Amino acid sequence: MLAYLLRRLVYTLPIMLGVAVVCFALVHLAPGDPLVSVLPPDASAELQAQLRTLYGFDRSLPEQFFGWVWRALQGDLGTSIATSRPVTGEVLTAVGNTLRLAVVATLIGFFFGCLFGFVAGYFRNSLVDRTASMLSVLGVSVPHYWLGMVLVIVFAAQLNWLPATGAGPGSSGDWAWDWAHLRHMVLPAITMSVIPMGIVARTVRALVAEILAQEFVVGLRAKGLTHFGVFRHVVKNAAPTALAVMGLQLGYLLGGSILIETVFAWPGTGFLLNSAIFQRDLPLLQGTILVLAMFFVLLNLLVDVVQTTIDPRIQRS
Amino acid sequence: MAFGQAVGDQLPTNLANAADIPRTLGQPDQGFEGNRFTGIPMYDALTHWDLSKADAPSVLIPGLALSWAVDAKDKTKWVFKLRPGVKFHDGSAFNADAVVWNVRKVLDKDAVHFDASQVGVTASRMPTLRSARKIDDLTVELTTSEPDSFLPLNLTNLFMASPAHWQKKFDAAAGATPADKAKAAWTAFAADASGSGPFKMARFVARERLELVANKAYWDPKRTPRIDRVVMLPMPEANARTAALLSGQVDWIEAPAPDAMATIKQRGHVIHSNPQPHVWPWQLSFAEGSPWLDKRVRHAANLCVDRDGLSKLLGGMMGSPKGTVPPGHPWWGNPSFDIKFDPAAAKKLMTEAGHSAAKPLKVKVQISASGSGQMQPLPMNEFVQQSLKQCFFDVEFDVIEWNTLFTNWRKGAKDPSANGTNAINVSFAAMDPFFAMVRFTSTKTFPPVSNNWGYFGNAEFDKLIADARTAFDDKARDAALAKLHARIVEEAPFVWIAHDVGPRAMTAKVKGVVQPKSWFIDIAPMTMD
Numbered sequence: 044m045l046a047y048l049l050r051r052l053v054y055t056l057p058i059m060l061g062v063a064v065v066c067f068a069l070v071h072l073a074p075g076d077p078l079v080s081v082l083p084p085d086a087s088a089e090l091q092a093q094l095r096t097l098y099g100f101d102r103s104l105p106e107q108f109f110g111w112v113w114r115a116l117q118g119d120l121g122t123s124i125a126t127s128r129p130v131t132g133e134v135l136t137a138v139g140n141t142l143r144l145a146v147v148a149t150l151i152g153f154f155f156g157c158l159f160g161f162v163a164g165y166f167r168n169s170l171v172d173r174t175a176s177m178l179s180v181l182g183v184s185v186p187h188y189w190l191g192m193v194l195v196i197v198f199a200a201q202l203n204w205l206p207a208t209g210a211g212p213g214s215s216g217d218w219a220w221d222w223a224h225l226r227h228m229v230l231p232a233i234t235m236s237v238i239p240m241g242i243v244a245r246t247v248r249a250l251v252a253e254i255l256a257q258e259f260v261v262g263l264r265a266k267g268l269t270h271f272g273v274f275r276h277v278v279k280n281a282a283p284t285a286l287a288v289m290g291l292q293l294g295y296l297l298g299g300s301i302l303i304e305t306v307f308a309w310p311g312t313g314f315l316l317n318s319a320i321f322q323r324d325l326p327l328l329q330g331t332i333l334v335l336a337m338f339f340v341l342l343n344l345l346v347d348v349v350q351t352t353i354d355p356r357i358q359r360s
Numbered sequence: 361m362a363f364g365q366a367v368g369d370q371l372p373t374n375l376a377n378a379a380d381i382p383r384t385l386g387q388p389d390q391g392f393e394g395n396r397f398t399g400i401p402m403y404d405a406l407t408h409w410d411l412s413k414a415d416a417p418s419v420l421i422p423g424l425a426l427s428w429a430v431d432a433k434d435k436t437k438w439v440f441k442l443r444p445g446v447k448f449h450d451g452s453a454f455n456a457d458a459v460v461w462n463v464r465k466v467l468d469k470d471a472v473h474f475d476a477s478q479v480g481v482t483a484s485r486m487p488t489l490r491s492a493r494k495i496d497d498l499t500v501e502l503t504t505s506e507p508d509s510f511l512p513l514n515l516t517n518l519f520m521a522s523p524a525h526w527q528k529k530f531d532a533a534a535g536a537t538p539a540d541k542a543k544a545a546w547t548a549f550a551a552d553a554s555g556s557g558p559f560k561m562a563r564f565v566a567r568e569r570l571e572l573v574a575n576k577a578y579w580d581p582k583r584t585p586r587i588d589r590v591v592m593l594p595m596p597e598a599n600a601r602t603a604a605l606l607s608g609q610v611d612w613i614e615a616p617a618p619d620a621m622a623t624i625k626q627r628g629h630v631i632h633s634n635p636q637p638h639v640w641p642w643q644l645s646f647a648e649g650s651p652w653l654d655k656r657v658r659h660a661a662n663l664c665v666d667r668d669g670l671s672k673l674l675g676g677m678m679g680s681p682k683g684t685v686p687p688g689h690p691w692w693g694n695p696s697f698d699i700k701f702d703p704a705a706a707k708k709l710m711t712e713a714g715h716s717a718a719k720p721l722k723v724k725v726q727i728s729a730s731g732s733g734q735m736q737p738l739p740m741n742e743f744v745q746q747s748l749k750q751c752f753f754d755v756e757f758d759v760i761e762w763n764t765l766f767t768n769w770r771k772g773a774k775d776p777s778a779n780g781t782n783a784i785n786v787s788f789a790a791m792d793p794f795f796a797m798v799r800f801t802s803t804k805t806f807p808p809v810s811n812n813w814g815y816f817g818n819a820e821f822d823k824l825i826a827d828a829r830t831a832f833d834d835k836a837r838d839a840a841l842a843k844l845h846a847r848i849v850e851e852a853p854f855v856w857i858a859h860d861v862g863p864r865a866m867t868a869k870v871k872g873v874v875q876p877k878s879w880f881i882d883i884a885p886m887t888m889d
Contacts (some may be wrong), residue, residue, distance in 0.1 A: 082480035090483055097476040108767055125389055125479045126380065126568060127547055136566075192599050200606035207603035208595055214565035307593045308604075310568050316382050317596060318567065322389075323763045 047351060051344055062336040063115070067108050070329050077325045078124065098124065111329065120330035125322045130330035131317060138297075138334060140215045140265040141304070141311030145296035147232045152239030153289050159240070160285075161246025165274065167252055175244065182241025188302035191234040195306070198230060199232030205229055208308035215310050231307040235300060239292035246288050251282040283354045381570045381594055384561060385550040386521035387466070391732060392789055392879040395517065397592060401572060401883055403519035403555030406440055406459070407512050409791075411874065411882040412582070416633055417689045418878035420513055420834075424454060424556070424788040430832045435507035444500040446579050449561075450554040451779060452524035456494040461523040463502070465493035472538050473526060475546050486514035487794065496722040507830050509837045525554035542727040558583045558884040559590060569593050577854055581700065583884040586872075590883060605865055611888070616865045618736070621675045624865045632875040633861035635679030635686060637667075637790040640735055641854040642725055642744075643800065645773035645782040645814040651721050652782060652814075658852040662699050663706035664751035665857055670743050679859035683849040684790050684797060686859075688875075690838040691793070693846030699856055706751040719752040726781040731762030733787040735860055741785060744857060772807025773814050784813050787860070789879055793841050798825050801848055818851035830867060 078094055086094075095101045099110075114121065120130035156179070163175035199207035211217060211224040218224055254260065254277050263273050297312065304313035312331055319328040380390075386403055388394025400411075408423035424443050431437040438885075446454040464471040466482040467490065483489075487509065488504040495501055504511055529548040535541035553561045556579070559572035570592040574585035593610065595601040598617040605613045606620075606627060616624055621631060642661075644652040652658055667680040682699050685691045715721045727741050728734055738759070745755040758779050760768070768777040769786045778784075790796035799810040802825050803817040824847060828840035865880075866873060869889040875881055 078480065082484070086480055086484035087810070090480065094476060094480055095480075122543075124477070125387075126383060126566065127475075127543070127550070129547075133566065192603075195600065195603040199609075200603045203607050206609050207607045208600050208609065209593065210568070214568045216565060277441060305597050306600050308593065308597070308600055314567065321596075321763075322380075 044351070048348060049063065051347055055340055055344055058340055059337065062340065063112055064108075066329055066332045066336060067111065069109075070325055070332070071104060077323060102174055115330075115333065120333070121326035123319075123324050123327045125318075125324045125327070130326050133327065134312070134330050134334050137310060137312045137315040137331070138338070140210055140218075140309065141297055141300060141313065143218065144228060144231055144304075144309060144311060145230060145293060145300070148235035148296055149239060149289065149293045151232060152236035153285075153288070155236070155248055156240040156243025156289075157285060159244040161251055161274070161278065161281075163244065164248040164251025165277070167255075172248075176248065179241040179244030179248070182237045183245065184241075185237060185299065185345065187234050187237055188306055190237060191303055191306040192229065194230045194234060207236070210309050231303055231309050234307075235296060235303050239289065242292060243285060244290055247281055247285050250284055251277055254280050283350045286353070287346050287350055290333060290342055290349075294342045297335060297338050297342075365515050365753050380567045381564070381592060383550060384553045384564060384570065384713045385475075385478070385546055386462070386553070386555060387482045387517075388519075389481055392791065396880045398570065399878055400557065401559040401590070402553060402557040402561060403521065404446075404557055405517065405519050406442075406515045409516055409876075409878055409880060411876045411878055411880055412885070414874050414876055415616055416877070417685075418637075418876045418880075419690070420516070423516075424459075425515075428588075430507075430509075435830065435832065436504045438498050438502045438504070438511060439495065440502060442500065443579065444498055446556055447577065448520075448522035448525060448554050448556050449575060450522050450525040450528075452522055452554075454520060454556055455497045456500040457497075458523050459500045459521055460492045460494050462518060462520050463489070465521070466518075467491065472542055473523075473545070474768045475542070479502045482518060485517040485795075486511070489514065489518075507832075509829055509832050511612045511795050514794070516792075520556060521549070522556075523542050524556035525549065536768070558585050562589070567594060570638065579885075583882065586886045586887045587883070602865075606686040608867075611870055612864065612866045614864050616863060618677060621677070627866050628868055630868055630870075630873075631863055631865050632873055633677060633863040634877050635859045636857070636862045636877065637685065637796065638733060638787060638860040638862075638879065639681065639790050639796075639854070640733075640740070640785075640787040640858040640860065641681075641856050642783040643813050643854055644816070644852075645778075645784075646816045647782075647814070647852070650773070650782045650814075651723050654713050655852065656713040657721060659697060659717075659853070660706040660709040660713070660751055661748060661753065661855045662697075662852055663702045664748050664753070665744055665855065666701050666747045667858070668701065669747070670740060670858060673739060673743055674858075677861050677863045678735075679771055679861050681859050683845060683856060684854075685845060691796075691841040691845045693844070693849075695843030695846040695849035697852065699849065703750055710752045715752040717752055720752045721751075722754045722756065722824060724756045724758060724781045725783040725785055726758045726760060726765060726768065726778065727785040728762040728765040729759055731765070731787075732767070733789070733860065734762065734785075735787065735858065737785060740858065744855075769811055769813055770808055772812075782856070786811075786813075791879060793828060793844075797841070797844055798828075799850060800853060801825065801844070814853060816851075821847065828884070840877065861867070 077100055082091060082094055119132060123130055123133060159175035159179055163172040166172050195207050198205045206227050209227055211227050260273060263276055300311060301313035301317050304311045305317050312335055315331050319331060382388035382390045384398045388398045404424045406423055406425040408421050408724055409418045410421045411418060424446060425440040426443050428438055428440045442456060448454060460628060465473050465475055466479050468474055488506055488508040489502060490505050491503045493501045523885030526545055526549050529786035530541055533541040533544035533548060535544050551564050553743060558575050558578045560575045562573040563571040572590045574588050576584060578584045595604060598615060601613040602617045602620045604610045624631060644658060646653060671678045683695060692819045727737050729738055748755055758781050765786060773779045799805045800812055801817055801821045803822055805812040806815055824844040828837060831837040831840045868884060871889060872886045
């Protein structure tokens with residue numbers, strides 16, 4: 044197990060380097076001036092040159108890249124051009140806020156996804172299956188930003204039951220797991236959970252159907268196991284794949300919530316990326332993408348390890 | 361007076377499509393939206409815009425300077441007499457030393473407190489200012505690189521931060537070098553700022569909220585706030601802002617969703633708007649081979665835009681331009697060319713220029729799909745495209761990302777980035793003469809120096825600009841600018857399409873709102889029921 048873990052860790056290193064290269068290159072390949080947020084287009088050419096030097100954009104790209112990687116390895120992701128605040132602090136605060144939302148959304152998505160998937164798979168071609176399948180297809184198909192806006196219109200603007208935006212009555216730093224704060228999380232978490240719910244439900248349904256068709260299930264039934272007993276075995280066999288899918292979904296939610304966080308003004312990584320993109324704040328954009336990509340890589344590693352623990356066949360292979 | 365209860369005390373802003381509060385250290389980013397929300401409420405400048413009238417142009421008034429005059433012998437030197445008895449929020453005194461310190465923060469690279477991050481947004485807005493010198497505690501001399509009568513207007517953008525408060529932050533800052541310490545001091549200052557404005561910073565959470573409390577000791581009794589606390593929340597998405605207002609979460613939103621205007625009014629909220637010194641034009645190319653070189657064509661385009669129809673498309677949230685500034689403005693100048701919707705006259709001009717329905721004139725315009733100040737660029741441009749079609753224009757668009765368009769604006773119509781276009785659609789602020797007129801009409805501002813994208817300019821315009829820059833009496837300067845404006849309208853280097861009206865929606869509880877003809881609005885005189 045330890046050797047497997049070490050091997051996986053070593054495989055991760057070139058991936059991380061590749062991620063850093065791609066992240067840096069993508070941001071620099073995009074057209075536009077990196078100093079656009081601090082340099083109005085009417086600034087003189089002299090002033091432009093002066094600021095380019097002061098911000099280090101007059102240096103060659105390899106020089107900028109290695110400098111950035113070296114500082115990143117020491118935990119310094121640079122300083123935001125637009126705000127002059129350290130990027131590391133900004134990203135970590137945002138990651139904390141997104142993580143909180145993403146984990147809750149993942150739990151909701153996983154619970155309902157598994158529920159719909161197992162029920163639909165176990166009672167295939169029944170009314171229950173068709174209803175659960177319809178819900179999961181809806182989950183995958185409905186644009187989540189649209190759903191978010193609809194939920195806001197109904198529950199905030201019309202019914203006034205829940206707040207429309209924000210991460211609590213104060214700031215996100217004052218977060219507490221009480222109703223005053225959780226009511227701010229209800230709508231974004233539900234909106235965010237819909238896609239993972241649909242994906243998990245469809246995956247689990249297919250898995251359950253496949254497992255139920257296997258010979259060992261016939262054997263279990265021949266042994267006289269109850270429905271619940273058979274169901275328990277099916278769950279155990281489907282769990283590694285369901286977990287892997289959920290892990291990937293959590294990864295997507297950590298980085299892919301720009302629209303939802305913007306709609307709900309939730310101060311997470313998506314909100315931060317939105318700001319960095321619109322302000323063309325390269326250090327902030329690079330830093331945020333890097334941290335999110337690293338999360339994704341590490342999450343994949345974690346899922347692999349958990350899968351291996353649950354299913355020893357993976358380790359042996 | 362308390363500004364609402366639990367959820368009623370919040371004034372969110374849209375913050376120009378950015379998901380952040382403008383910088384709070386004295387020189388805000390995010391253009392004039394930044395000045396509106398963290399500049400003017402928290403800080404003072406030597407000169408201010410008069411924001412107290414809704415029915416007259418916003419003009420220059422004394423701020424921290426009581427009076428100013430250019431040196432009779434050397435027109436590059438100005439003497440400013442400062443307002444006595446003004447204190448910064450930290451209790452330190454405002455004086456000539458503070459002015460010199462604030463000029464040096466952006467212009468003197470050798471100053472310990474020089475901050476590169478504030479240079480771009482400040483120096484470009486006062487392009488000729490070079491230095492400041494203390495004459496006595498309440499008198500300061502400012503020097504410009506050339507005679508420039510626009511300086512007092514430009515100085516509305518230089519906000520005075522407290523040197524004593526910054527010094528405390530510097531002394532407490534960690535850093536290997538003075539430059540590192542200065543950088544850390546500015547970051548600390550931004551989180552705990554001290555200006556001399558009508559509101560003091562109470563709490564700042566980056567990207568989440570800025571809480572301001574009233575400065576009851578403010579020097580101007582008319583602007584001493586009657587609202588105790590203002591909370592600003594960044595909400596970049598228009599529908600989210602609108603929902604926040606409708607749900608009672610906030611009392612004020614900037615730029616509500618256009619299709620929600622009726623609902624907002626139905627719920628008893630109030631929409632405030634007034635034409636701003638904002639121009640939404642097509643800036644035309646005068647490069648060789650441009651279809652706009654013929655003045656008849658330029659006039660025809662200006663006469664063929666159905667601005668009333670466009671206004672309906674925008675729910676009435678648009679002003680119809682007669683030029684860069686409106687009639688009645690001190691710089692209006694009564695041009696002989698009347699910008700209006702007259703398709704018959706436009707067709708006549710186009711026919712004279714050799715165009716017809718069978719032989720339309722092809723023009724290509726570079727536009728963006730979104731962007732700060734761009735209003736709704738896609739539907740608006742498509743509307744103009746249809747409108748011009750009846751006058752024998754065949755309009756094609758080159759749609760690019762907003763920041764790229766902004767960068768291209770500087771490169772000019774002859775640059776490959778223009779991609780074969782002969783007009784560009786970048787909206788701009790027309791607060792002061794340089795930004796409103798000079799940068800688009802001087803031969804000295806051809807790309808890459810400034811934003812004369814279309815290379816419009818000649819000796820006549822250079823002389824008109826020079827006359828205005830060297831007219832140091834306010835009336836004489838305005839008269840010279842009026843001549844310049846009149847000639848600009850007559851020569852039509854733009855197709856003037858719209859002025860933004862800066863719509864903002866507030867609950868009926870917010871009283872005393874004056875929406876001036878300005879990019880700015882003064883929160884200080886407002887009250888809450």
